[in-house]
Amino acid sequence: METTTIDEIQVREARHVLQTYKRLPVTFVRGEGVRLYDTEGREYLDLLSGIGVASLGHAHPGLARAIADQAQTLIHTSNLFYHPLQGQLAERLAKLSGLPRAFFCNSGTEAVEACLKFARRYWHTRGEPRAEFIAFENSFHGRTFGALSVTSNEHYRAPFEPLLPGVRFVPVNDAKALTAAVSRSTAAIIAEPIQGEGGVRPLTPAFASAITAAASTTGALIIADEVQSGLGRTGYPFYAPVLGLHPDLISIGKALGGGVAVGAALVSQKVADTIAFGDHGSTYGGNLLACRAALCFLDELDGGGLLAHVARVGDHLERALRTMAARHPLIKEVRGAGLIWGLELTSDAAPVIQEGLARGVIVNRTAETVVRLLPPLVITETEIDEAVGRLDAAFGAVGADK
Ligand SMILES: Cc1ncc(COP(=O)(O)O)c(C=O)c1O
Secondary structure, rough: OOOOOOOHHHHHHHHHHOOOOOOOOOOOOEEEEEEEOOOOEEEEEEHHHHHHHHOOOOOOOHHHHHHHHHHHHHOOOOOOOHHHHHHHHHHHHHHHHHHOEEOOOOOEEHHHHHHHHHHHHHHHHOOOOOOOOEEOOOOOOOOOHHHHOOOOOHHHHHHHHHOOOOEEEEEOHHHHEEEEEOOOOEEEEEEEEEEEOOEEEOOOHHHHHHHHHHHHHHHHEEEEEEOOOEEEHHHHHHHHHOOOOOOOEEEEEEEHHHOEEOEEEEEEEHHHHOOOOOOOOOOOOOEEEEOOHHHHHHHHHHHOHHHHHHHHHHHHHHHHHHHHHHHHHHHHHEEEEEEEEEEOOOOOHHHHHHHHHHHOOOOEEEOOEEEOOOOOOOHHHHHHHHHHHHHHHHHHHHHOOO
């Protein structure tokens, strides 16, 4: 591989890469577990895992071996033919979620897109077409047109309007507003059990009951978008059931491939019965490489004890964050579960991200004032202590400037 300096990399990107991302000035070249290394050989503790993707950490030996072996055997054949791994993966996901069928795609937004289409298809097949979706304020479901249509942030939406008509946004945890909005025209209610991009905001169990009640009165389907909160992130396979919510459809992505692009829509039998050949598709979706990576991840998640590990270290992280928060008046609230946490600040979170980076800890800013943590699921207590120590120093530096 050609070696280049950070300046050369930045100049070349500035010239040729479409400027949709405002990157931080660091170039990573290598990773190991929870650690990343930049072009200068500096080491960082990664509390973000590529936005919840590097679930097994970086350069996980088992995942690396599985991917290399699969690449040397067969990567892709398309969905025109069978291969041995897609059914195995669907079966494993069915056991984990209780939803018996899976449609495979390549990203979170595609998983959401599939769920929205399947919800519309369900009502179309029943001869009672319903076009409307209920979504929530502060939601984020992705950037393709359907997913963007149920995403509330005006900044993402406005340049691309008109989006899908018939989407209504309800304030989160406002049962009355929800009940008033859901009707017999509602195809589905789409909810993130923990709003991720919106600032790490869990739904309350009471609100989850209101969703269930509104859905059962009107027949509206429930879509749980677990792209960020699912697959062990909270110490549970999925967070919807923890809230008492039993969705008809679940979208997943991020953690599933440990870095290999793979997403899926998990579908109830009732919805699956309304889908016909040709209704949806993806050239890459569920190819051998993606399925092999996802199977390797699931081996670690249930067989490898990762769920129990997250539950344990998640408690440790929560305690460390609450202790740290008590020292810094800048931190207003600590929210989350397992290994997804948001620190709500009294002001813009950007300076904390910069100071963290300078001290070798990676976190990110979401919803302007929230510092978000989504570490690899394999992080240990010792690594948590070291990383939170660095974050504490970053908060100290930002607080001293105020
Ligand atoms: C809840 C949720 N849904 C969907 C998406 C979109 O996923 P992707 O960026 O893989 O398309 C995200 C991404 O952050 C997400 O957090």
